[in-house]
Amino acid sequence: MTVYLVRRLIQALFVVLAMSVIVFVGVFAIGDPVEILISPDADQLERERAVAALGLDLPLWHQYLVFLGNALQGDLGRSFVFNEPALKLILQRMPATLELAFGAMFISILVGLPLGLYAGLRPNSPASKTIMAGSILGFSLPTFWVGLMLIMVFAVQLGWLPSTGRGETCSVLGFLGVQPCGAGLQWSFLTVDGLAHMAMPALNLALFKISLVIRLTRAGVRETMLMDYVKFARAKGLSPARVTFVHVFKNILIPVVTVVGLELGSTIAFSVVTESVFAWPGMGKLIIDSINVLDRPVIVAYLMIIVLMFITINLIVDLTYSMLDPRVRLETKGA
Amino acid sequence: MRAGRDAAGFPEFLPVTNAPTLEVRNLRTHFFTRAGVVKAVDDVSFSVERGKVLGLVGESGSGKTVTGFSILGLVDPPGRVTGGQILFQGRDLAKISEEEMRDLRGNRIAMIFQDPMMTLNPVLRIDTQMIETVLAHKKVSREEARQRARDTLGMVGIPSPDERLKSYPHQFSGGMRQRVAIAIALLHEPELIVADEPTTALDVTIQGQILAEVQKLAQTTGTSLIWITHDLSVVAGLADDVAVMYAGRIVEKGAVSDVLDHPLHPYTAGLIGSVPSRNKRGEPLRQIPGMTPSLLNLPPGCAFRSRCPRAAEACMAEPEIREILPGREARCFLPLTAAAEQAA
Amino acid sequence: MSQAVMNGAAPAAPRKDKVETPFRRFVSEFAESKVALGGLVVFTAIALVAIFASVIAPQNPYDLAQLDIMDGRMEPGTVGGAGFTYWLGTDDQGRDMLSGIMYGLRISLMVGAGSAFIACVVGASLGLLAAYAGKRTDTVIMRLVDLQLSFPSILVALMILAFLGKGIMNVVIALVIVEWAYYARTVRGTALVERRREYIEAAQCLALPTHRILFRHLLPNCLPPLIVVATMQVARAIALEATLSFLGLGVPITEPSLGLLIANGYEYMLSGKYWISFYPGIALLITIVSINLVGDQLRDVLNPRLKK
Numbered sequence: 013m014t015v016y017l018v019r020r021l022i023q024a025l026f027v028v029l030a031m032s033v034i035v036f037v038g039v040f041a042i043g044d045p046v047e048i049l050i051s052p053d054a055d056q057l058e059r060e061r062a063v064a065a066l067g068l069d070l071p072l073w074h075q076y077l078v079f080l081g082n083a084l085q086g087d088l089g090r091s092f093v094f095n096e097p098a099l100k101l102i103l104q105r106m107p108a109t110l111e112l113a114f115g116a117m118f119i120s121i122l123v124g125l126p127l128g129l130y131a132g133l134r135p136n137s138p139a140s141k142t143i144m145a146g147s148i149l150g151f152s153l154p155t156f157w158v159g160l161m162l163i164m165v166f167a168v169q170l171g172w173l174p175s176t177g178r179g180e181t182c183s184v185l186g187f188l189g190v191q192p193c194g195a196g197l198q199w200s201f202l203t204v205d206g207l208a209h210m211a212m213p214a215l216n217l218a219l220f221k222i223s224l225v226i227r228l229t230r231a232g233v234r235e236t237m238l239m240d241y242v243k244f245a246r247a248k249g250l251s252p253a254r255v256t257f258v259h260v261f262k263n264i265l266i267p268v269v270t271v272v273g274l275e276l277g278s279t280i281a282f283s284v285v286t287e288s289v290f291a292w293p294g295m296g297k298l299i300i301d302s303i304n305v306l307d308r309p310v311i312v313a314y315l316m317i318i319v320l321m322f323i324t325i326n327l328i329v330d331l332t333y334s335m336l337d338p339r340v341r342l343e344t345k346g347a
Numbered sequence: 348m349r350a351g352r353d354a355a356g357f358p359e360f361l362p363v364t365n366a367p368t369l370e371v372r373n374l375r376t377h378f379f380t381r382a383g384v385v386k387a388v389d390d391v392s393f394s395v396e397r398g399k400v401l402g403l404v405g406e407s408g409s410g411k412t413v414t415g416f417s418i419l420g421l422v423d424p425p426g427r428v429t430g431g432q433i434l435f436q437g438r439d440l441a442k443i444s445e446e447e448m449r450d451l452r453g454n455r456i457a458m459i460f461q462d463p464m465m466t467l468n469p470v471l472r473i474d475t476q477m478i479e480t481v482l483a484h485k486k487v488s489r490e491e492a493r494q495r496a497r498d499t500l501g502m503v504g505i506p507s508p509d510e511r512l513k514s515y516p517h518q519f520s521g522g523m524r525q526r527v528a529i530a531i532a533l534l535h536e537p538e539l540i541v542a543d544e545p546t547t548a549l550d551v552t553i554q555g556q557i558l559a560e561v562q563k564l565a566q567t568t569g570t571s572l573i574w575i576t577h578d579l580s581v582v583a584g585l586a587d588d589v590a591v592m593y594a595g596r597i598v599e600k601g602a603v604s605d606v607l608d609h610p611l612h613p614y615t616a617g618l619i620g621s622v623p624s625r626n627k628r629g630e631p632l633r634q635i636p637g638m639t640p641s642l643l644n645l646p647p648g649c650a651f652r653s654r655c656p657r658a659a660e661a662c663m664a665e666p667e668i669r670e671i672l673p674g675r676e677a678r679c680f681l682p683l684t685a686a687a688e689q690a691a
Numbered sequence: 692m693s694q695a696v697m698n699g700a701a702p703a704a705p706r707k708d709k710v711e712t713p714f715r716r717f718v719s720e721f722a723e724s725k726v727a728l729g730g731l732v733v734f735t736a737i738a739l740v741a742i743f744a745s746v747i748a749p750q751n752p753y754d755l756a757q758l759d760i761m762d763g764r765m766e767p768g769t770v771g772g773a774g775f776t777y778w779l780g781t782d783d784q785g786r787d788m789l790s791g792i793m794y795g796l797r798i799s800l801m802v803g804a805g806s807a808f809i810a811c812v813v814g815a816s817l818g819l820l821a822a823y824a825g826k827r828t829d830t831v832i833m834r835l836v837d838l839q840l841s842f843p844s845i846l847v848a849l850m851i852l853a854f855l856g857k858g859i860m861n862v863v864i865a866l867v868i869v870e871w872a873y874y875a876r877t878v879r880g881t882a883l884v885e886r887r888r889e890y891i892e893a894a895q896c897l898a899l900p901t902h903r904i905l906f907r908h909l910l911p912n913c914l915p916p917l918i919v920v921a922t923m924q925v926a927r928a929i930a931l932e933a934t935l936s937f938l939g940l941g942v943p944i945t946e947p948s949l950g951l952l953i954a955n956g957y958e959y960m961l962s963g964k965y966w967i968s969f970y971p972g973i974a975l976l977i978t979i980v981s982i983n984l985v986g987d988q989l990r991d992v993l994n995p996r997l998k999k
Contacts, residue, residue, distance in 0.1 A: 027838060038854035145726075148987060152979040154930045156937045157953060157972040164965055175961065240465035247419055247460075248480040248531060249453030258479070262470050278843035285845065285934055300938050303853045311853050318846060326841060 020330060024323045031319040032083070036076050039312050088316060089309030093302070098313035102295055108178055109294030111199055112286065113279040115214035117272060120221030125268070127222075128229025133256065135234060143226060150223030155282060159216040159289035166212060174209050176291035213290040217283055221275055228271055232264035239263075273329040277322040368538050368571040369418065370394040374431035374441075376410075376417045385642045387413040387426065389595040392668075395539065395588075400565060400572040402586030402603060404579060404618070408639050410595040411575045412461075415541040418573070419458055420448040436538065454484040457532035461544040463525035467516035473527060474512040480534050499530040504560060522553035529561065536568055543575045558585055579622050583607055591615045594650035595642055597668060601675040611677040611684065613655045649679070657681045720992045730984030737978050741796040748790035753945070767966050780966040782955060788966060791952055792974045798948040799975070802859060803929035806866035810928075811921050813867065814874025819905050819913070821875065822882035833879065836872040844869045844931055852940045862941050866928045877920045881913040915993040922986035926979045933975055949975040 063069050070078070082088070088098045131140040167175035199206070236242060237260060245259045284296035291297065295314060302310040376388035388410045395401045405411045416422050418433055420440060433440040435456065440448065452458075460466040468476060477496035478489060485492070493512070500508035503526040516524055525545055532540050542561070546554040562585055565572050574586055582589050582603060590600040591612065599612040610616040617635040637654040640646070649655070649662040661680040668678040722728055740747065767780040767788075779788035821832040839847065851865040885891065886909065894904050933950030935941035937957075942948045947955070949971045956967025 030838070035850070038850065148983055149980065152926065152930070152983045153976060154933050154937075154950075154972075154979070156934055156950075157968075157975065160953065160957065160960060160968055160972065164960055164969070168961060168963060168965075240460055240462060241468040243421060244458075244460055244466040244528070245468065245476075246421055247452055247458040249449050249451070249483045250479060251449070251483065254479060254483070258471070258475075259468050263468070266470070278846075281843040281846040281849075284849065285938065288938055299849070300940070303849070304939055315850055315853075319842075322842060 017331070020327055024327055027323055028320060032080065032316060033076065035312055035315045035319070036079055037072070039308050039315075083316065088313035091302075091307050091310045093305055093307045093310075098309040099317075101298065101310060102313055102317055105293060105295045105298050107199060108292060109280055109283050109287070109296060112210065112213055112217060112283050112292060112294060113276060115210055116217035116221060116279055116283075117276060119214055119218035120225050121272060123218070124222045124225025125229055128226040129233060129256075129261070131226065132230040132233025132237070135230075140230075144230070147223040147226045150219050150226075153219065155216060155220060155285045156289050158219055159213070159286055162212045162216055163289070173212050175212070178206060178209055178293055213286050213292050216289070217279060217286045220282070221272070221279065224275065225268060225272065228268050229264055232267055233260055236260045236263045269332070270329055273332060274325065277318075277325045280321065281318065367394040367396045368436065369573070370432075370434040371414075371418070372432040372434065374414065374417060374433060375429045376413050376422055376426060377429045378426040380425055380643075383643050386595050386645065387642060388417060390668075391431070391592070391595075391597050393588075393590045393597065393600060395571045395573060397538075397571055398565060398569040399587045400562070400574055400585055402582030402589040403573055403575045403592060404577065404582055404589055405592035406577055406639050408642070409592040410642075411577075411592050412543050414592070415458065415543050415573065415575055418539075418541055419452055419456055420445070421452075421458075450484070453480055453531075453537075454535045455537050456539045456541065457535070457537040459525070459528050459532050459540065459542040459545040462548050463521050463528055463545075464548070466528050467524055469516055471515075472512070473514055473516065473519075477512070477527075477531055477534065480531050484535055495534060496530075499533050500527070502533065502564075503527075503530045504556070505530070522549050522557070525549060525553075525557060529557070533564065533568075537570060539571045539573070540565075541573045541575070544577070546581065547576070547578070554581075561585075579607065579618060591618065594640055594645060596650065596678060597676075598651065598679065599675075599677040605675055609683075611671050611675060611682040612651075612679045613657050613681075613683065614651045615677075616683055617654075657683075717992060721988055724988045724991075727984050727988030730981040730988075733977060734981040734985060737796065737974075737981065738800065740793055741800045744790075744793040744797045748787075748793045750787040750790040752786040752791040752794055767970075779970045780964075782952075782967045783959065788952075788970050791947070792949070792971050795947055795949045795952050795971060796974060796978065798859075798942060798946055799929050799932060799950070799978070802862055802866070802932045802942070802948060803925050806863045806932075807870065807921060807925040807928045809863070810867045810870035810924065811874050811917070814871035815878045815910070815913075815917060817871070818875035818878030819882055819909060822879045822886055823901070823905055823909065829879075832875065836875050836879075839868075839872045840876070844927070845934065848931060848935055849940065852935065857940060857943055859942050859946060862932055862935060865935070866931060869931065870924050870928060873920055873924060874917065877916050878910075878913050881916050882909050885909055885912045919986060919990045919993055922982060922989055926982040926986065929975070929982075930979055949978075 086099060090096065091098050091101055094101055127143050131143045134140050163175045166173045242255060242259055245255045250259075280295075283292075283294060284300060286292065287294045287296035288300050295317075299311065299314045301307075302314070371394065372392050374388055374391045375386070378385040378387055391410070391414055393401060393403075403411050403414065413422065413426070417428050418435075418440065420428075422428060428441050431441065435451070440451070467473070474493060474496060477499070478492040481487065481492035481495050482489070487495075496512060497508045500511060505511055505523065505526055511519075516527075519527065525548075529545070545561075546557055549557065558581065561572070564570065574582070576582060586603045588600065589603045589606050590597050591606070591614065592598065593614050599606060599610065599615045601611075606615060607619060610619055614635070617633070620633040621635060635654055640650055640653070646652075648664055649658070649666050652658045652662045655662065659681060664680075666678045666680050668676050671677050671679075671682050671684060745751065779792065781787055782791065817832050821829040847869045848865040851868055852861060855861040855864065891904065891908060894908050899908075932941055932948060933953070936948050936950030937954045939954065942951055944951065952971035953968045953975070956964070956969070956971070959967050
């Protein structure tokens, strides 16, 4: 297990390095940072001085090493727009994105699992066909358009829910020592107003995942139902409920948990869209705004943080998976 | 073995006490697929008496397994038992409700499956899988159920059952898993066990051990056994009676020694001929020419016709199963009676 | 050898099928789902509308001479100054939404299908290469695939557009980079199985040139899953393009796709002028759903694992 862990960690490290090269080369080498960093009114001398000051006259690999060195010290540059450290800007907005993503995942499991289970157990019933048609729709509908429709119906027409923003937030102390936004982390889900603001964006973000969970669960149920051990369980005279909820369900839970866990990363990535639609002040909205005004340090910082996040999530999911499934647990011992 | 009269569809009156453990009459199990109706089991009749072993023999796809599933009411759509009776201690299992059937399953009738690697749920511990079986049919405490599970594991020859109960299936070898499956089948000391090729996937030495143990258990507990297999040598050593299936039908049945020594049906003869044995060393192996027909488009007449060395004009019609010699039935117009009569 | 001939002749056919002609069976199985058939009809109609947009649209929405700013933000069904009815209303510039949608569909389909096609060619070639060459080539290509697939499409696209900036070509490049990995993985998976079959060994024994074995023998047999993936990816590409354009990172304002049309209407939606966003959205929705319905049925028909 330790060998496996170490190997996975080293792998992860390599991916982070590779991604940092890609991001660095992509953002700093393809575009011309001089045009963005230095005012167009500056004369030749001023330009050269600025270029030298920013280290832009150094060879690319040297620039990369400087960037990497700074990054390791937590310095990912300063935002041109906010004139604040890019990392700080992103960390400030992270709680908003995280609570949205977790809210969406919670909704997707709460809705997706039972529906998928039903559709898998009675694949030919009209209700199952409706569920599956709905899941195709959930996959097909572009998130942003569904978001707009939600706003149109629930905010504009019915006026039940607020259309934008986070609403009232409640402050809870940050992690030990780390308090990126001064007093503490701001959470919407702790206030009623915050929850009302969160409902639509979270549902919007969950839509795709609900479909995914439905499909996974259904496919898992159908596949597992054909297994000899399910037939054997029935041959033992167990009640249908026990066969379904213990023998079938426990086998499906592993892949579904894995995928939903893996989806945390993609949920955070897709929150870019939802946050833009609902003006939810998270990391996603920040990155879109930054790309539109070419605030490169923020873009780089966001991409690096997302990459790190993804790799961490993948690592955790792999480990969880090996703990959940006794077969994996034993096999990896030797590996 | 009962006479073939009931093929006519007149169930004779039998006092329940004298009835065989299981009597299957004219069973039909059909699968209604997109491509057509597959008659996996077609007009199958046999019976098993208390403490006896019936060998159900046939090639893969001959309907043996579906017959087993039909008895336990485990045929899944698109399959369905479409006709006949399955009399278990006088009760027709084809007619009782799913609730009543579930009460019998794993309790009075148990089944052992072919592939021990697949029959135990990989994510549940052995104790979970055994205790749930006990609790499904008996109102006892978990501790008593565990006790029962432990005793039964010991009975099927699993060393240190206490430890083994806490293991997951993948920690067992194939032979051990099959022992666990057998132990699960024995938990409630059923009247009937349907064993679907339970030793096929195992090593020969393990196969021998398990056969010997099952035989002993059947004799001591009075459990009847239907042993589904394609292996005639297993049947020879284990069964009292044998029924040979071909293309969803029983083509021959009788006492195991009669059938194996003097087969009446050319198919049985072919099966016996193709078993490699010590006596025929050096001779080329005989084989039955051709392939098992698709059950979907079964041609009219005798299903074995196209592969049969004795096939004649008469075989264009469909043979009924009939008593050819006393206590011996076959579904053939031209049975191999000469040798059998001589022996009789 | 006979199997090789059969497979070579009928690539889209599920194996083991010897009774009917494979293609006919495929068509009849596909047609079994009326919904999928409906999807096919609708998609064909949409494609035709997009192709002939300049002929059938009542107005050229990008010819400023035909626009009347006085007709801006008119409700659906109003008769405008030019004398014809704006069935789906107008946007803030006084453009007929119906015409705008038809032209927008053209851009969306072009970008979606074009990028899917390029990604398919690139991905399938790399997948085949990986499967056939094996060893280090395989490792390198598949590591790349794994790495890329571990990041969500929107993020990869976002990253590339952050590097490259807006523009139709850049969107296509981003979509190709996002999608090629799916094709590569699919083709490699199938090709690895096919590679071990007798007919490839036979072809190798005949010392046929590698490219011939790859493209004439291996590729046709990898087609069924490739077709399924390609269909689904066209829908995904269209949706992703729309999303990127909605976020302002996609196509330029001069060549608006459906996504950009929707984005344009966003600000008017809160004041109740829903049609500027709503109808392009419906058009987008119908396009994507119809493609997905076709793809879903294709998968069911072509997936041998689900066959009974």
